Amino acid sequence: MTLTPQWLDELRARTSLSTLIGKTVKVQKAGREYKACCPFHNEKTPSFTINDEKGFYHCFGCGAHGDAIRWMTDHRGLPFMEAVKELAAGAGMEVPAADPRAAKRAEQAKGLHEAMAAAQGFFEEQLAGIDGGEARAYLARRGISDAIRRTFGFGYSPDSRGKLKSALKDFGEPMLVEAGLLIDPDGERDAYDRFRGRLMFPIRDIRGRVIAFGGRILGQGEPKYLNSPDTPLFDKGRTLYNIDKASPASRQSGRVIVVEGYMDVIALAQAGFPESVAPLGTALTEHQIERLWKMVEVPILCFDGDAAGQKAAIRAATRALPLLRPGHSLCFATLPAGQDPDDLIRASGPRAMEEVLAGAQSLIDRLWTHEVAASPLDTPEQKAALKQRLRARSDAIQHPDVRAHYAHEFRERYDAKFFARHPTAAGEARSFGGGAPRWRRDKRGNWKPPTPPAGAEARAIGEGGMEQRLLRAVLASLLRHPEQIAPHREQLSALRIADPALAELLATMIRCSFHKETVETQALLTILGQGEVYNRAKGMLRADTFSLTPYRMTADPGRVSRDLEEAIRVMAQGPELEAAMVEATKRFEKDVSEANFAEQQRIRALMADHDRRLAELAQPEDGI
Template sequence: MSIPPAFLDELRMRVPVSDVVGPAVKLIRAGREMKACCPFHKEKTPSFYVNDEKAFYHCFGCGAHGDIITFLMEQAGQDFRGAVEQLAGMAGLPMPEESPEQRERAKAAQGLHDVAALAEAWFTRNLRSDAGASARAYIQDRGLSQETAARFGMGFAPDSRGALMNAIDAPMAKLVDAGLLVQPDDDRRDAYDRFRSRLIFPIHDTRNRTVGFGGRILGPGEPKYLNSPDGPLFDKGRLLYNLNRAAPAARKSGRLAVVEGYMDVIALAQAGFAEAVAPMGTAMTEDQMKLAWRAVPEPVLCFDGDAAGLRAAHRAAIRALPLLEPGKSLRFAVLPDGKDPDDLVRASGLKAFETLLAGAEPLIDYLWRSETEGVDLKTPERRAAVRQRLGEHASSIEDGSVQQLYRSEFKARFDAAFVQRGRGDDGRGRNRGGAAIPVWMRATAGATSDVKTTAQRTPFEREISAIIVGLLHFPQLADTCGEAIADLEIADPEIVRLRAAIFRAVAGNPALDKTSLHSDLERRGLGQLAETVTVSNRLDFSFTRSRTPGARAAEDLACVAGHLMALAHINDEEADLRARYDSLSQEEFERRSALTYEKLRIQDELRLLAHGRRLEAEEAATAAAEAGIDH
């Protein structure tokens, strides 16, 4: 139903923003406003402000901005209608009249949530009973604790055609509508329990209501996994398993992993990763993508590395294209050696999964690689076919600004790869040794200036290249500093690809050394690129020296990555303040001055680190101490 704008305005007038935000954060009075540590990102100093007079909230740290409706949608995970209904209750206003079709659907669903909740409780009791021994043994074999099973409401359906039907006091028609009973087409046959001899996973909507179930067969039988059927209560294509728990955590951390199955989600949660959801055995639908985007702007699809997982990832990429908007996209992480997240976490720990997540490919890199990697492009006709497919991908994007940028980026990459750019280039974006030439090197080696999108230099390009050199010298840093490195914005797609390859290699083997990493990159065709980046580095950070102790390299690399991220945030905040210069408050003017001071301080620290002076000073002090000199 389309809710009248006047009704929404009435809600905004009646319900103060602080009443909605207050239960989620601790608000402190600051003049006419209130402030708090932002609920959308981690911070120690409050930069999140609430203004009841103007009916909005704003975070000067991450840019989160909105009103009471957007807060419930983005922080509490509610859909639009659910948020409006909750606010209407707070305001004491009746909801506007629904259409006949909506009333019919609501009537059909009336009472079904209660029936589903009763079924969930019954399944849970069965798991604890003698009959649930086989299900408890399976849970234990999968490495899950009893506490984890209880947290996710896992249960057991006995091998009986009528046990649930006899246990729950509800009309048979409601049990059928809730997807708990199967009513044969032949009316002469009795209805029977849908879930039998299965481990049960309750499925909830974003309002924590039970809406359906998934069941894994225990012992022989097909299908291996069975879900509730679509009906008044359950719509598989419009739900993501565990989103009710994952969304609040994802909004705080800024990351959301989409994995394939229930057990992957639960195993990750037990390992300490709360921000995982699953589409319940199907490729991501458009509605599921929209749900994920309510939590974070760039969810990461972590599908298995087998043929089925790769097909699901590709279908999701194609489906996402028409929906792309500024700031909303997908990233892709392919699991190593055919493992699923459950396998990876059990074998290598949560850090291996987080490293894999940090190295996830942006959607545009995934599409470029899927169209060009392993494809014979020696003839003009084959290259023309690739260019046509890339053009079709860009054309499917409905947002004009995003479509234009995809077209420009694809053109720049195609030209850089296949059109002659300079004397050292063989005409396909490669040097005479066959290695891809990074865009930033082509731009400084006599390349023409029409490749604008990827040849543009980022403000911290030299520092980022040095960080990549650090990873090549100390692969373990991809494990210990992966999240910070993954957040760095890199313009050159070849360097993005090299970073992702390093992360994938380390995720598969966290103990990887420098020599083994180089061999892995050689197999991927990236050995020459890695060598070129290393030779071209002109900054003398401690982590660019192969003899630096690992602990010092890790400390300094994390420091540099943090400085670069801080400078990027400062630049963004300064741009926002400049755009609003005429309306800045005294506090915001003071903030501008503080940003300038902080920027200069960070830049000075980077200069010291980049010229090895900090390391040299400490080495000199150590040598002096050993010689007994008062330094």
């Protein structure tokens, strides 16, 4: 499909911008232009102008600016081609087809859309007629207003095998079967109506066209809710109920609320939350998550407080992890146990719903809470299993920076939960195996390295041996991949280094990372200036220097982050284990008890494991 500039200009020329915008925004004439309160930000005095002659709109308040196509993509939330197609339909223009097959598919889709629109009209007529009395009574019991009924286009399918088939006979059985409106049992018996005796909910695409239906049984029967099957128009894993209305509403509110079903969406819309959507009988899919992220960066998933609702939340969290990228995530609001949105709003009003939404948990908080509660944490093995589960969660994230931050956050929470000791007199907690002291600003605003807390007896990393070799490898890797400094800053700050030049090199790298998340290698060298520290850094950048990520390799960023995390942990652990052994030995000498002996042996086993891992890390893979 080729859309030439000339064709697009003709489309814009045939579109009355004030009429287009006036469909959803109240506009008024102001000389040769039109004005309105801006739909892109809240204001009481109109600063939004529309110029039909020039074909653009502009807001002097927030700077929103564009033409008819931009209006459809920014305000309506349509993809570019969907915006063009809708404008072309209104202007009476044919969108160029790429080839005859594409033209045939477009013609077929047009016929299916017309059949679905006719079915929608039929269902609405039935709801208003004699047969729709029970469905109208159900809506009244649920407190659904006539305005909401019209907005969502409720209908009714008669309890008959052939009324819809007869009413839409001009479309032919094959098309009605393909649209999912009829069921063709085996090709020999007659096709019959799929939806019978149900309250009907039209399911629309982003352009507001009916592409499928959902039907709720009235009275006894199964299933309670029945959706259209997948068709050329409808893929339930890519569609969200109410997407056509929620998309523009989300641009006003700045949020999207994801709930479990049709009636939840409808109850929220009636209570003043039009930015609500729901998946269609399945767990939230990757395609639906991406669709939500086109509206807002952090959608709110609102689930029931029961076990089923919480399982649904974790399924959504698990599915989202590989897709995470900077700025884009999910958060989770939990309803009171035993209540859906309609129950909560009826009992306590819209403000109660706002409070639930305001208390939404971040994705990392929900994962942490879930994993901590997943099993007892009484034994070392159970605690290690928790650490393994958390690592699996962070490893599922594909984006290297997001993965590194999740791993860092999980590690800090884990250490704080299991290794925190009693606070010192200064009120600062010390930790064994984590809890790095933090850098602080001085009175001039400069970043200063942390001072070890009083009583810290862990020795510094020496100037020789395997620890020193591993330290140089870590520093070389950080010089080659300076974007890794910030994610590991707290752990690096905990290292005590005996070699003054290496200590100064690390301190400079950490200090620079506070001013800029990603520091360039050359910038670091410039800051170091000339002298011993500069020469040591230059030497580490030689191709033959042992590094966790050899210079000649194009290292995977994820592997760089994981290797650094492990190496830093092992380096910090050695001096701390030795200090812990000194304390354990003092306690044993003072009180020769079985418990003190067991603690001494436990730390000795940890030291042996540490020495083994240190030897592995300090030995390059290719023996250089």
